[in-house]
Amino acid sequence: MSTATSIQTSDKPLGRNDLAELVARDIKPGSFVNLGIGQPTLVSNYLKPEQNITLHTENGMLGMGPAAEGDQIDGDLINAGKIPVTELPGASYFHHADSFAIMRGGHLDICVLGAFQVSATGDLANWHTGAPDAIPAVGGAMDLATGAKDVFVMMTLLTREGASKIVDACTYPLTGVGCVTRVYTDKAVFLTGPDGVTVRETFGCTLEELQELVPVPLKAAA
Amino acid sequence: MLNFVDSVNEAVAGIKDGSTVMIGGFGNAGQPFELIDALMDCGAKDLTVVNNNAGQGDQGLALLIKEGRVRKMICSFPRQSDSWHFDAKFHAGEIELELVPQGNLAERIRAAGAGIGGFFTPTGYGTMLAEGKETRIIDGRGQVFETPIHGDVALIKALKADGVGNLVYRKTARNFGPIMAAAAKHTVVQVSEIVPTGGLDPENVVTPGIYVNSIVKVA
Numbered sequence: 001m002s003t004a005t006s007i008q009t010s011d012k013p014l015g016r017n018d019l020a021e022l023v024a025r026d027i028k029p030g031s032f033v034n035l036g037i038g039q040p041t042l043v044s045n046y047l048k049p050e051q052n053i054t055l056h057t058e059n060g061m062l063g064m065g066p067a068a069e070g071d072q073i074d075g076d077l078i079n080a081g082k083i084p085v086t087e088l089p090g091a092s093y094f095h096h097a098d099s100f101a102i103m104r105g106g107h108l109d110i111c112v113l114g115a116f117q118v119s120a121t122g123d124l125a126n127w128h129t130g131a132p133d134a135i136p137a138v139g140g141a142m143d144l145a146t147g148a149k150d151v152f153v154m155m156t157l158l159t160r161e162g163a164s165k166i167v168d169a170c171t172y173p174l175t176g177v178g179c180v181t182r183v184y185t186d187k188a189v190f191l192t193g194p195d196g197v198t199v200r201e202t203f204g205c206t207l208e209e210l211q212e213l214v215p216v217p218l219k220a221a222a
Numbered sequence: 223m224l225n226f227v228d229s230v231n232e233a234v235a236g237i238k239d240g241s242t243v244m245i246g247g248f249g250n251a252g253q254p255f256e257l258i259d260a261l262m263d264c265g266a267k268d269l270t271v272v273n274n275n276a277g278q279g280d281q282g283l284a285l286l287i288k289e290g291r292v293r294k295m296i297c298s299f300p301r302q303s304d305s306w307h308f309d310a311k312f313h314a315g316e317i318e319l320e321l322v323p324q325g326n327l328a329e330r331i332r333a334a335g336a337g338i339g340g341f342f343t344p345t346g347y348g349t350m351l352a353e354g355k356e357t358r359i360i361d362g363r364g365q366v367f368e369t370p371i372h373g374d375v376a377l378i379k380a381l382k383a384d385g386v387g388n389l390v391y392r393k394t395a396r397n398f399g400p401i402m403a404a405a406a407k408h409t410v411v412q413v414s415e416i417v418p419t420g421g422l423d424p425e426n427v428v429t430p431g432i433y434v435n436s437i438v439k440v441a
Contacts, residue, residue, distance in 0.1 A: 058324065059248045059394050076395040077397050082249035093393055095400040096248070096274075096430075097332035100325030104345060128350075135312055137301035138351065143325035146344045156281055177348035177364070 007220050010203040013186040021046040021152060023112060023184055026152075031109040032056055034144060037081040039067045039154045040112035045135040054090075056108055059139040060099045063091030080140065100140070111148035113141070115180075117170045122192040124153065124182040125172035138175075145176030157185035159211065164214045166190060166197065187213070191221065192211035223275035224387045225436050226416070232261035232411045233438040237261060237375050240293075242270040244282060244331070244402040246370075246378035249275065253397035254379040256440045258282045267291045271329070272371055274324065276308035276399065280435065287311055295338045296371060298324035325349060326368050328401060335404025335433075336368035342367055373406030380411050380429070385419030387411075387431025396428065403433040410436040 014022065016039060023197045024046035027033060034056045035041050044066065047053045055064040057079045064079060067087035073084040085119055094102075102108060115126040128134065145151055155165055166183065182200075183190040188210050189200040200221045211218050227233045237243065243261070247253030262285060265286050276295045277284030286292055288307040295317060300308050311317040315376060322330065323345050333341060342365035346352045356367040378399040380389040389411060391399055403409045416439050 057394070059251070061394055074393065076252070076393040078249060078251050078394055081423075082251075087393070093391075093396055095396050096324070096328035096398050097401045100328050104325055104329075104343065123348075133313070135297045135301040135309060138321060138323050139299040140324040142323040142337050142349060142351065143345045146327075146347070174349045 007201050008197060008206055009201040009219045012204040016042060018185065023152060023154060027053060027110060034108055034111040036113040037089045038114045041116060056102060057124055058103065059101050060094050060096060061091060063088045063196050100143050103143050105126040106147060106149060108148040110150045110152060111144045112152045112154060113144060113155045115165065116172045117165050117167050118153055118180050118183050118192060119167055119170050120197050121194060122178045124171050124180050126175050126177045128173045130173050134210050150181045151179045153180050153183045155185055155189045166214050166216060168216050224431060226432060227436055227438050230256045230264060230438050233257060233436045234260045234264050236265045237264060237293045239266055240268045241266060241374040244272040244373035244376040244406050246402050248397040252379050252397045252399060253282055253378045255282050257377040257412050258286060258408060262286055265402040268293045270294040272296045272373060274298055276305055278302055279304045292317060294316040294318040296320045296322060298322055298327050321351065330368055331401045331405045334372040335401060338370060340367055340369045361399060373402065376402040376406035376409040378402055378411050379405045380413050382417055383411060383413045383437045384417050384422045387434035388422050389429035389434065390422060390426060391428055400429045403429050408435045409433055412438050412440045
């Protein structure tokens with residue numbers, strides 16, 4: 001592990017906006033992308049016009065523009081979070097079955113989601129805490145997790161209680177099995193897959209320090 | 223047969239107790255509020271309602287649930303910050319919930335309209351929402367068997383209808399309208415405008431009139 005410290009690319013943990021900027025930078029030009037509700041929405045603030053990214057929203061639109069303001073607000077033009085948005089030139093509308101066919105059919109390059117937990121092999125838990133009195137609500141989470149070519153997760157590495165959200169096996173109900181390919185956290189970027197977890201880069205800690213926080217074996221990216 | 227009716231009350235008058243009613247809309251976009259209000263007034267009860275959500279705030283579907291007229295909800299996202307009427311009924315054990323991933327909900331509705339007896343989908347495989355369902359490995363992926371959702375009635379909102387019932391929608395308010403129109407035995411549409419036959423470009427018709435039974439103009 002002689003290269004262990006060389007993957008540290010920041011001397012401190014990344015904030016939410018820094019992380020969103022990093023995700024935006026990693027999206028290949030020309031991609032079709034769905035950004036989940038919450039933290040992933042921040043990514044759109046950092047996409048550059050020259051990247052030529054087309055945003056999909058599962059309620060039935062490609063070519064979604066920024067959030068609507070003032071006179072632009074139109075109750076018939078909302079995103080999956082039910083926030084008023086705008087349309088860009090080249091936008092298209094379609095019904096719900098077509099919209100989820102776009103997803104399930106593997107036509108989206110990337111979706112970016114939040115998560116409660118991700119397992120070492122890329123299982124995702126992000127829709128339900130499993131608490132007995134909680135009303136379950138899934139929305140499009142399972143479709144997104146299953147359909148996109150790459151599923152990126154954005155989350156803090158640790159819960160408020162200090163437990164790692166990257167786990168050996170999810171304890172919360174699953175959203176999808178083996179679907180997550182990459183996890184962006186405040187402390188590191190992890191690549192997940194059938195062979196376990198690889199760390200691409202760390203922020204404000206070394207790989208050894210990171211390993212003390214995460215209960216699954218980590219290896220540095222080659 | 224296609225009818226143009228003068229009031230929303232007339233449009234929903236035939237809805238019977240125990241019906242499965244599909245209601246269009248995603249959040250407030252495309253939600254046919256006036257038809258839902260008329261459904262409240264008509265008194266039909268023991269309804270199974272198919273909608274993406276389970277009502278928001280103190281209007282539309284939320285009130286129908288509050289008044290105890292809905293026996294069962296089939297939806298993908300019942301819990302919201304303002305879904306208090308559903309929450310109360312659910313916790314009181316007074317409403318049944320069939321929770322369906324959003325894309326499976328849409329495809330099950332589409333399948334009903336298309337005469338498909340069911341389909342295998344990777345969505346939900348390995349999760350608690352697939353428990354008890356038939357599964358197969360197809361193309362190397364685990365897939366779950368899902369069945370169609372038929373409606374007795376669909377209540378939807380479109381922008382314009384022409385004289386033969388062809389419909390166009392507006393922006394993301396389209397959402398469930400076209401698939402619910404096809405999946406229900408009787409489809410009721412509220413529109414903002416009725417144009418003469420020939421007034422819609424055939425290339426741009428989204429829902430062909432064959433799926434539509436009643437049209438009412440709502441100001």
